[in-house]
Amino acid sequence: MRSILVCPDDFLWRLLADAGHSHFDALYVVEQPRARARIAQHGGAVLAGNLERASLYQRAFRTGNEPVLLAVERARHARIMAAIRRVAPAAPIVLLAEDRVPGGESDGVTVLAMDAFADRVVDPALERALTRLRVEKIRAHFADAARVLILMQDDPDPDAIASALAFKALLGRSRSGATLGTFGTITRAENRAMTRILEIDVEAIKPRALEEYDMIAMVDAQPSFFEERIERVDFVVDHHPEETPVRAALKDIRPSYGATATILTEYLRAVDAKLPQRLATALLYGIKADTQHLERGATRADMDAFAHVHGHANHSALRRIERPELADDALDVLARGIAQRQVVSGVVFAHLGPVAYPELIAQFADFFLQVQGAEWSVVSGTVHGELHISVRNVGYVRAAGEVLRLAFGDLGGAGGHRSMAKAVIRLRDWRARQGAATSRALAQGIVTRFTRALRS
Numbered sequence: 001m002r003s004i005l006v007c008p009d010d011f012l013w014r015l016l017a018d019a020g021h022s023h024f025d026a027l028y029v030v031e032q033p034r035a036r037a038r039i040a041q042h043g044g045a046v047l048a049g050n051l052e053r054a055s056l057y058q059r060a061f062r063t064g065n066e067p068v069l070l071a072v073e074r075a076r077h078a079r080i081m082a083a084i085r086r087v088a089p090a091a092p093i094v095l096l097a098e099d100r101v102p103g104g105e106s107d108g109v110t111v112l113a114m115d116a117f118a119d120r121v122v123d124p125a126l127e128r129a130l131t132r133l134r135v136e137k138i139r140a141h142f143a144d145a146a147r148v149l150i151l152m153q154d155d156p157d158p159d160a161i162a163s164a165l166a167f168k169a170l171l172g173r174s175r176s177g178a179t180l181g182t183f184g185t186i187t188r189a190e191n192r193a194m195t196r197i198l199e200i201d202v203e204a205i206k207p208r209a210l211e212e213y214d215m216i217a218m219v220d221a222q223p224s225f226f227e228e229r230i231e232r233v234d235f236v237v238d239h240h241p242e243e244t245p246v247r248a249a250l251k252d253i254r255p256s257y258g259a260t261a262t263i264l265t266e267y268l269r270a271v272d273a274k275l276p277q278r279l280a281t282a283l284l285y286g287i288k289a290d291t292q293h294l295e296r297g298a299t300r301a302d303m304d305a306f307a308h309v310h311g312h313a314n315h316s317a318l319r320r321i322e323r324p325e326l327a328d329d330a331l332d333v334l335a336r337g338i339a340q341r342q343v344v345s346g347v348v349f350a351h352l353g354p355v356a357y358p359e360l361i362a363q364f365a366d367f368f369l370q371v372q373g374a375e376w377s378v379v380s381g382t383v384h385g386e387l388h389i390s391v392r393n394v395g396y397v398r399a400a401g402e403v404l405r406l407a408f409g410d411l412g413g414a415g416g417h418r419s420m421a422k423a424v425i426r427l428r429d430w431r432a433r434q435g436a437a438t439s440r441a442l443a444q445g446i447v448t449r450f451t452r453a454l455r456s
Helices: 011-018 033-041 054-060 074-087 114-142 158-171 189-197 207-212 260-270 277-291 300-310 315-322 328-339 359-368 400-408 427-434 439-455
Strands: 003-006 026-030 045-048 068-070 093-097 109-113 148-151 178-182 215-219 235-238 250-253 342-344 347-354 376-383 386-393 413-416 420-426
Touching: 003 011, 011 026, 011 033, 026 033, 026 054, 033 045, 045 054, 054 074, 068 074, 074 093, 114 158, 114 215, 114 235, 114 250, 114 260, 148 158, 158 178, 158 189, 158 215, 158 260, 158 277, 189 277, 189 315, 235 260, 260 277, 260 300, 277 300, 277 315, 328 347, 328 359, 342 439, 347 359, 347 439, 359 376, 359 386, 376 439, 386 400, 386 427, 386 439, 400 413, 400 420, 400 439, 420 427, 427 439
Parallel strands: 003 026, 003 068, 026 045, 068 093, 093 109, 148 178, 148 215, 215 235, 235 250, 347 376
Antiparallel strands: 342 347, 376 386, 386 420, 413 420
16 A cells, blocks of 8 residues: 655655655655655655645545555644545554553554654664765776776685675676686585586686786675785675774675675665575575574674565575585595584584695585584584584583684684684694694694694
8 A cells, every 4th residue: 555755845755765765655745846746756656735624634635545655744634634634534653752651642643753763763764875985986996997806705605705796786787897816716616506507607717816906806805814915905895703803995894694695685685786596595695604593603784685585586596506406525524524423512523634735624514503502513524634623512601712712812813703613624633732633643732732622
């Protein structure tokens, strides 16, 4: 049913447009001719006239039952409501007021205090307006760059891939104008399936290739995440905590968010960008993957972004991505981990030994958290001369990133979020501090260090 929004100027129309409700089914009833022209120019249904005349509402109502939102100065409340009631005696009316007096409403009238209206409409509208300004600044910064590199971590995950694709769309770049790049390769089966099924081109590049690009953006990563020294970065957008202060021309880092894809979804919504099915599917999977289906570290912003992209996504393609084939050698690794697992005070430890790619360790860390009675899973393995440790927890215990930094921060890079974290340690550094780096020694050393950090 169409709603009737009554206000002398275009205040209500601008608020709803800024809050993302520009396509809300409404008829705007205004007094100012300029307001009428402005709303009509943008495709809004609008009538103009004296708000205290019943004849205006005879033109506005179709059934007499349409809900009315009334935003006028207090001195005019009674006269305008009387005019509405002469035409539509039964129409429900919501009256915006500076304050609400309990029991002060007449029949069929609901008084909504301005502070409540601000929480529900004005604050989101302001956030959207600020985000739009941020996006305009980002677009202006990259406007003159012939070639842009959108750089992800060495083994991009779904959140990074989706965010990179969204940033490319935000800039309006073609394949030749913007490269989605990584210094490593995509190893995890689901992530390879994502790029194949959604036809997302991710290029493996060398550090020396950075000179070929006019500007560099980092998504779901920060300069400190890379072993390579990157002299200049134009933009960083990420949801991980800053390990070291990020030096970039522009940056947007929000550790409270569950996924970087959420930030990019807000960017796209703020400028009313088109959301093709392929991009929506990527963003939905990015948010799902980093928040474990909104169950781990998700905020209201993540939920709003999830809901927005959900209706635009290809769910058949998503099911194919989430259930990729698992190779025989990966099953052998899993079997080894299951056979050699240890459970210590609610912590499941599993050292997998040598593995083909590090994402397998993270994948099995999620799996081992399903063990009955487990509050933590700590899964490790060695890849190309490095020890990778992935940690997961149930979310209501100590922060995983904090515990992992205490346990392994003196040996290598370690950190993460409340319920998931990762450490990467060179085996030569482990040997220098811990001694032997056999599978048995690594497994025992991880148990000792982690339990000590957990109890500290």
